[in-house]
Amino acid sequence: MSTAPSSMQANSPWWRGAVIYQVYPRSLMDANDDGVGDIRGIIGKLDYIASLGVDAIWVSPFFKSPMKDFGYDISDYRDVDPLFGSLDDLDALIAQAHERNIKVMIDQVLSHTSDQHAWFEESRASRDNPKSDWYVWADAKPDGTAPNNWISIFGGCGWEWEPRRGQYYLHNFLKSQPDLNFHNPDVQNQILAEVEFWLERGVDGLRLDAINFCFHDAQLRDNPAKPPEQRQGRGFSEDNPYAFQYHYYNNTQPENLAFLERLRRLIDRFPGAVTLGEISSEDSLATMAEYTANNERLHMAYSFELLVPELCAKHIRDTVENLEASLGEGWPCWSLSNHDVVRVMSRWGGGYNPVLGKTLHALVASLRGSVCYYQGEELGLTEADIAFEDLQDPYGITFWPNFKGRDGCRTPMPWQSNEKNAGFSKVKPWLPVSEAHAALAVDVQEADANSMLHFYRGFMAWRKDQPLLLGGEIRFASAPDGCLLFERFDKADGGQSLWAAFNLTDKTVQIPIPATLSMLDGHGLQGASLEEQVLNLPAYTGAFMR
Template sequence: MNAQTSSKPAMAVGQKPEWWQGGVIYQIYPRSFQDSNGDGIGDLRGITQRLDYVASLGVDAIWISPFFKSPMKDFGYDVSDYRDVDPMFGTLADFDALLDKAHGLGLKVMIDLVMSHTSDQHPWFVESRADKENDKSDWYVWADPKADGTPPNNWLSIFGGSAWQWDSRRLQYYLHNFLTSQPDLNFHCPDVQEALLDVARFWLDRGVDGFRLDTINFYFHDKELRDNPALPIEERNSTIAPMVNPYNHQYHLYSKSQPENLAFLERLRALTDEYDARACLGEVGDAQRGLQIMGEYTEGDKRMHMCYAFEFLEGRRATASWVKEVFDRLATEAPDGWPCWAFSNHDVVRHASRWDLPDEALPAYVTLMMTMRGSACLYQGEELGLREADVAFEDLQDPYGIEFWPEFKGRDGCRTPMVWQAQAESAGFGAEKPWLPVSPDQAAMAVDRQEADADAILHHYRKVIALRHAHLALMTGLQNDMKADGDLLTFLRDDGEKTVFCAFNLGGAAVTADLPAGAWANAATSLDGAAEPEGGKVSLGPWQYCIAVKEAG
């Protein structure tokens, strides 16, 4: 199948894309980026201090994981006040200073809005759980027990066990798709929707350029609370949860991804459209229908600007055949969708380790990401080629890892502090002992050491991001004629004026690729590892690539 990956037409010749269209977003996990005050935890001032470095990468935007007030049971994804900064990260004034610095450097700023649930310490939940008659009694998902006292249905939590927690105040269960301390909001309640839209408006008025929307398909639940069906063993995978988690035993048909969500997403998009150049990026967590939901949520111009699913965040390596399968499915299941691709983030093992890649393969994979149709997310430290850190059990902080150790070690290994100076205390992260230990292996790959090494992968990231921005075809052009032959992956990008041919050897043995007819020139002369097209063919060594360009037509 060689279908286009989107039915959306290429942009008009000469038309400038919106910043998010084909943009590159750099994810910052604030606890682990830079500690400015010596308490062992990264903070907003620390991010501001390092923004010149981020801007030097050539990225378009930063996405900052949650920094709102929180008891930190899930490290900020359990919000107790949406309109304030947790003191461990700083103040609203610190955020304003960060925003000003970023904008001065030409960086857009996206913040991580967690709308599907709050902390159980949020005033909304404190009031809701007090009794069944208060003004917020229906702001969360409450349900009576079955006659035998058991939960109202079989829904499971991603963090293990039932998704229902008994509450002795109301003598009812409340829904929590994550920790018991993260009760789910009831989006069927109009007041909840209004309150959350007001939160979004608060930050838009403050000047943020958009939102990364956590667990965007978890907003609504089935009103009838129907049981989820069992998932056949052969269909279970670890895309959303580790295989040791019974969450994989269900097809989550009713506990998330409900049709009512589309109307709310359109309301959220309408709100952001009241402001100039804002964008919404949704996280779609669904192992069975992720691409389809992504397509639904980004279809047309009234829903989300972009979404990402988990196809390249799971355990299987992005082989030539898997990349083609994903894009073929995208053409069928989400023909009008706009994807945002990520290989690593704060929730999964870093891809260099997850895919067991040799060092020489890493440049090929970031080059692949920068040439695929869609937008792209890079996770802090990815540009250094960092691998997963080995965190001892006694140093674990993540409740997810503590619950399922040792078969699943949780998310701490990808959240260890950013490494800035190889020989400095805590690799330059801060003056005191950090909240997670600094990996010695990562410290050896610190920014200062790579800045001084012309062959370091950090420089390749800068060059390939610049290459992406230099070709409108790579930013917003159509993607056609994708082929996979063993380890060889080829495809075309076309913006109406120029065509870019992309060939990748995603394996350890040499291969040869045939170029389509035409006069092709090497578009990647700035990349030391790029192969030269010659006589209608290109020879690719292990993990090598070719990016060639010709006038369209």
């Protein structure tokens, strides 16, 4: 039983505390049997997604694209790539999702386009055409080398020579992804018009890819070198030279704040629409706070801070507390997996571990904020092992074998264990289906009452009836090493609080708790017991108390 605290009534916006399910269209479901997932495939799985109890889907890019970076290189912001379907299909997806009370958020890649976008084709042709200043162009140094030392996230120089102009253009990502010049007001105006197109079409929100990369330092100053002991990146290979610099000048510039305020004013014209920004900067937590400040920029932001290689309770607590200390009225969004990093069951579990997997579901959904789950995470899918000859990701192909890229987390969703390609497609899929995934397919877990899938559904249903988990404040308490103990509370009503405890170690622990607390049932976590105000938590389990 729960009683809604007075400060958290029904007028709270839908996205605060929401569960957002990330759909990677290429890999959810292939409806037309060409080996690649599509929008009709998403529509066909909406009932399944609705059964998870999520509030929204975030659909990774489906726009027209040469697919050098699988849709994050857009050649037409206003059209659907034929690989995925049509605008009519997209309209149908929005309508049918809304019928199931599911919001639809789409990826918007604003900082760069494909080199096959009509804007870039015009811009690269000469120095005096109408779009000559729409991208970041710069002259070579006197010796012909690049304008400065900026490096691409995918490794190597961040500049590419264009002989038709006799200049270099900037690409923070692949050389086929030239950066737009947001210092040009015409570019800002055009990008806002592209966003408005989709808002008018009925989308409920935008996930903003690499949103802190819109602006570059107008003086093109060199990034300073980073000492070897600090070369710890988020989501890229340790031998990637991108980690060798402090990225003070190629992204996260102060001019971006004014643009975000312009974007927010546009979004606010569409009631209920929301923005979720992806942040990757030298101090991502500080940038998250800055980008969500005063409720006049982004609604929510997330970073790679919990997408680290090792499971560490202290890191989780430090991350949340550091963000809370600076966030103010801002709102975070947490995730443990996405399409860019090794799946959490492999990173933190060392393989399929349903006990830990259930606890991680509960943990991330109990932090203050909203939460993004990546498709297949509810099944406990592990990172797939992809042979070199099957790799598609240019990032992985470049850095093989030390870093295998992102294909291992992007393989097709397993639906039917005994069907060809696990029910994803009737033909050879764009990436192979993992045999280990087929054993964890939806049909297998539907038949197992103790599966991760059933736990996920049950926990999300229980969470919806816990207002303090959806919108309460958070305060950590002391706990043994490897454990987390925190209180979710309503600061306007001191009598309302809910406590959560998680043991992230491989041994049973005892955690002293306040004498006023008693155990809560119904959330699905098992094994904990309470004796004389000492909580006994088996390895990799958790508990809730009121």
